Amino acid sequence: MIRRSYFSFTFILLTGLLALTVWLDKVTHPLSTVPELDFYQQPDYIIEHISGLRVEHEKTIHRFFHAKKMFHYINQDLTQLENIQFTNTEIDNPPFRVFADHAELRNHGEDIFLNGNVTVERGLDEDKGKITLKTDKLHLLPDENKVRTDTSVMISRLNTTIHAVGLELNNHTGILELLSRVRAVDQKP
Numbered sequence: 001m002i003r004r005s006y007f008s009f010t011f012i013l014l015t016g017l018l019a020l021t022v023w024l025d026k027v028t029h030p031l032s033t034v035p036e037l038d039f040y041q042q043p044d045y046i047i048e049h050i051s052g053l054r055v056e057h058e059k060t061i062h063r064f065f066h067a068k069k070m071f072h073y074i075n076q077d078l079t080q081l082e083n084i085q086f087t088n089t090e091i092d093n094p095p096f097r098v099f100a101d102h103a104e105l106r107n108h109g110e111d112i113f114l115n116g117n118v119t120v121e122r123g124l125d126e127d128k129g130k131i132t133l134k135t136d137k138l139h140l141l142p143d144e145n146k147v148r149t150d151t152s153v154m155i156s157r158l159n160t161t162i163h164a165v166g167l168e169l170n171n172h173t174g175i176l177e178l179l180s181r182v183r184a185v186d187q188k189p
Contacts, residue, residue, distance in 0.1 A: 043071040043080075062089045063142065067103075079105040084114070088145065088171065094123040094130075096171045098140060098147070112140040120147055122171060131176070132156045133169065145171040150179070159187040 047070045054063040068083035081103040088096040101116030118138045123130035135153040140146075148168045155162040155176070166179030 042073075044074040045072050046070065063087070077106070077108075079109075081105070086112070086140065086142075088142065090145075093145075093171055093174075094127065095121075096145070097121045098138070100138070110141070110143055112142065114138040114140060120169070122169070122174075128158060130157065131169075133167075147171075152181075153178075161185045161187070 049068060050070050051066045052064070064087040065081075066085045067081040069081070071080040072078075073080075082101065084098075084100050084103040086098040098114065098118070098120050100114035100118045102114070104113045105111070106113070115137045118135050120133040120138070121130065122133075133147075133153055133155050135149050135151055137149055137151045139148045141148070146168060150166045152163065152165050153167050155164070155167075161184070162178070163181075163183045164178040165181045168177045168179075169175075
């Protein structure tokens, strides 16, 4: 008769389970020990190539945006956008376009903070009164139809280039208020 040894099978099974446990302990780490994987600092969703349109029929306002990438953080109620373009059109005002490398939307889109190669264009390309503004940082207030900054800006219109530090532009009235260190250069054609 052949006698089987159950001791060796049980021993091999327990040794294998012990080895598996040690290996899993070495390759896995609790999430709390890895600081860059804090779930509250990670976006809850990421969307690529996103566009949106908002229409207010009673005010005849059309707002459009396009971004290469969008990150939303639920714990901070914050939305970040990369390579962003905002366009605002109204019946009685010229089109208002804003381009930037990065944007942060706060307060449900009432405050938009733009940075990195920010360009604002008021008017169409063929308009003689078209204003182009360039800066590094800008605060966009879409409901008030205003932009503000406290950094250096360059403004171009026709043959005139203006450099200043800080500004506020109201798209409803077309008034551009420069805050300090204003220099203007008029290039005669």
